[in-house]
Amino acid sequence: xxxxxxxLSATHHEFTEPVQTDKGKVIGVRTRIKGFTxxxxxxxxxxxPPTKQYRFKHPQPPDPWNEAKKTVELPPxxxxxxxxxxxxxxxxxxxxxxxxxxxDCLYLxxxxxxxxxxxxxxxxxxxxxxxxxYGSISLDVYNGKYLAVENDVIVVSIQYRLGSxxxxxxxxxxxxxxxxxxxxxxxxxxxxxxIHYFGGSPNDVTLFGESSGAxxxxxxxxxxxxxxxxxxxxxxxxxxxxxxATITKEEAIERGKVLxxxxxxxxxxxxxxxxxxxxxxxxxxxPNDFILDANILQFPFVPIIDGVxxxxxxxxxxxxGNFKRCPILLGANKNEGSYFLVYGAEGFNKSHSSPVKSxxxxxxxxxxxxxxxxxxxxxxxxVLDAIAFQYxxxxxxxxxxxxxxxxxxxxxxxxxxxxxxxxxxxxxxxxQNVYFYLFNHRSSVNPWGEWMGVMHGDEIxxxxxxxxxxxFNYETKEKRLSKKMMKYWxxxxxxxxxxxxxxxxRGLDDWPLHTYKxxxxxxxxxxxxxxxxxxxxxxxxxVDKCAFWLEYVPTLMxxxxxxxxxxxxxxxxxxxWKTHYMVQWQRQFENFVKSYEDRLQSCSAP
Numbered sequence: 001x002x003x004x005x006x007x008l009s010a011t012h013h014e015f016t017e018p019v020q021t022d023k024g025k026v027i028g029v030r031t032r033i034k035g036f037t038x039x040x041x042x043x044x045x046x047x048x049p050p051t052k053q054y055r056f057k058h059p060q061p062p063d064p065w066n067e068a069k070k071t072v073e074l075p076p077x078x079x080x081x082x083x084x085x086x087x088x089x090x091x092x093x094x095x096x097x098x099x100x101x102x103x104d105c106l107y108l109x110x111x112x113x114x115x116x117x118x119x120x121x122x123x124x125x126x127x128x129x130x131x132x133x134y135g136s137i138s139l140d141v142y143n144g145k146y147l148a149v150e151n152d153v154i155v156v157s158i159q160y161r162l163g164s165x166x167x168x169x170x171x172x173x174x175x176x177x178x179x180x181x182x183x184x185x186x187x188x189x190x191x192x193x194x195i196h197y198f199g200g201s202p203n204d205v206t207l208f209g210e211s212s213g214a215x216x217x218x219x220x221x222x223x224x225x226x227x228x229x230x231x232x233x234x235x236x237x238x239x240x241x242x243x244x245a246t247i248t249k250e251e252a253i254e255r256g257k258v259l260x261x262x263x264x265x266x267x268x269x270x271x272x273x274x275x276x277x278x279x280x281x282x283x284x285x286x287p288n289d290f291i292l293d294a295n296i297l298q299f300p301f302v303p304i305i306d307g308v309x310x311x312x313x314x315x316x317x318x319x320x321g322n323f324k325r326c327p328i329l330l331g332a333n334k335n336e337g338s339y340f341l342v343y344g345a346e347g348f349n350k351s352h353s354s355p356v357k358s359x360x361x362x363x364x365x366x367x368x369x370x371x372x373x374x375x376x377x378x379x380x381x382x383v384l385d386a387i388a389f390q391y392x393x394x395x396x397x398x399x400x401x402x403x404x405x406x407x408x409x410x411x412x413x414x415x416x417x418x419x420x421x422x423x424x425x426x427x428x429x430x431x432q433n434v435y436f437y438l439f440n441h442r443s444s445v446n447p448w449g450e451w452m453g454v455m456h457g458d459e460i461x462x463x464x465x466x467x468x469x470x471x472f473n474y475e476t477k478e479k480r481l482s483k484k485m486m487k488y489w490x491x492x493x494x495x496x497x498x499x500x501x502x503x504x505x506r507g508l509d510d511w512p513l514h515t516y517k518x519x520x521x522x523x524x525x526x527x528x529x530x531x532x533x534x535x536x537x538x539x540x541x542x543v544d545k546c547a548f549w550l551e552y553v554p555t556l557m558x559x560x561x562x563x564x565x566x567x568x569x570x571x572x573x574x575x576x577w578k579t580h581y582m583v584q585w586q587r588q589f590e591n592f593v594k595s596y597e598d599r600l601q602s603c604s605a606p
Contacts, residue, residue: 129211146465337412355400
């Protein structure tokens with residue numbers, strides 16, 4: 001069952017002429033958007049339904065059809081649970097599926113502007129985020145109509161399987177893992193074979209995505225299977241080395257065993273186990289997926305290093321130079337961590353300012369990091385002490401609001417910002433064109449708590465032009481910001497340079513290259529529109545924090561990993577003595593000296 005979309009309920013619409021694809025003809029809906037003509041095709045199948053015997057298998061090409069297929073209704077979302085943490089709250093409801101969920105979900109949407117008759121339009125392919133557990137191409141926030149018509153690009157969004165249905169793996173070849181990534185890959189194959197029928201160029205394709213969608217794009221940059229199917233990449237708030245983005249196959253198999261037990265499918269052989277799992281109703285999987293006693297940023301079923309899609313770990317790929325060379329545009333939001341704190345961290349709430357007492361600071365930090373296998377603070381107190389030291393607001397170490405912000409920054413830096421910063425460094429180091437941004441505007445319609453700032457995902461609305469929809473009541477300056485960001489993104493998709501349209505020799509000089517030496521970046525906010533100023537350009541975004549996570553902490557882990565318990569206890573006591581007791585002794589000594597000098601001066605006074 002498909003769902004009627006907003007375009008079909010519009011006053012002015014008609015069906016398109018049938019468009020040929022390699023499997024059969026499709027009919028879309030034609031509408032007028034702000035004076036522009038747009039053809040939209042919803043729910044084009046790019047693979048067979050991954051049901052029954054195809055569950056847990058890599059996608060298969062769809063069967064051809066004879067009659068022209070009407071692709072005019074939004075497709076179902078892949079199986080997932082609804083977010084009910086904040087019932088009826090618009091800030092979370094906007095991310096919940098707005099169409100029914102179904103295991104039969106491998107469809108894509110295409111938006112084709114008709115402003116010009118060009119048969120060689122640039123193509124932008126959206127890969128949504130959602131922790132590899134949530135997401136849908138049918139969400140209102142991902143509607144590609146404004147991005148397409150405002151800037152004359154074709155927008156495609158690809159749906160892929162989520163959770164255990166997308167990333168379960170066993171030792172059987174019938175459950176090889178990474179199905180969600182192979183779904184994306186088959187969607188990219190569809191673009192290569194078919195986008196010319198819609199007026200697009202298969203040789204001018206840019207991937208763009210956010211969070212786990214950006215991590216997916218990073219993995220496509222590394223995969224020998226997909227790196228030749230696109231020319232440029234835009235990664236918003238993540239990269240392939242994000243600590244939650246991949247796990248080993250061995251770890252994935254162990255997680256799968258927990259799921260198997262929960263679903264009462266433990267059998268003597270993998271064949272029998274898979275046969276049992278294929279009889280389980282699809283809607284039983286998402287509620288049972290959350291199997292980890294983990295923190296808020298460990299997701300249970302994610303991509304693996306399978307030796308096929310991913311030959312090696314992402315960090316090894318970069319070390320070995322085994323990645324696609326191409327222009328990239330990427331960046332982060334100011335407060336990447338706040339969204340996740342209100343979902344799983346005790347004491348953080350969307351409705352109040354969530355202050356943190358100094359006596360609770362280290363404990364709250366520990367709860368966010370203790371289960372990460374990379375830096376388990378539970379088993380290595382040196383790491384916890386280092387994180388606490390790094391993120392203590394030393395200008396006022398007892399300020400409960402600055403301490404709150406320190407925890408938010410630690411979570412955001414580790415999980416999103418620094419993996420993005422590091423990807424920019426890797427590409428700049430080998431001489432590729434890199435453009436980096438900091439998104440620093442809190443929307444006037446943001447319903448989340450003010451303390452949460454510029455949150456994870458907040459830039460998406462501006463990329464897809466939501467402020468141009470008068471139903472949302474954005475401010476005029478936000479509409480201008482959205483238009484500017486869409487222009488940057490689409491310029492990059494067309495030319496590899498956000499400053500230039502095709503055919504322009506110079507264009508703007510707003511956005512400098514992010515070089516390995518200077519690490520330049522642009523600040524995206526509404527300020528530069530107030531007086532026709534250029535956007536703020538700065539350098540070295542969070543390089544100190546990211547050096548801490550990417551250089552210091554791994555070294556600390558390696559140095560302390562093989563200590564005996566006695567040695568570790570002695571070093572901890574020495575550390576406390578050096579940083580606490582000796583500091584206090586030094587202060588007492590300095591006070592004594594000052595007091596002694598004061599007495600001498602008073603005695604010698606006439």
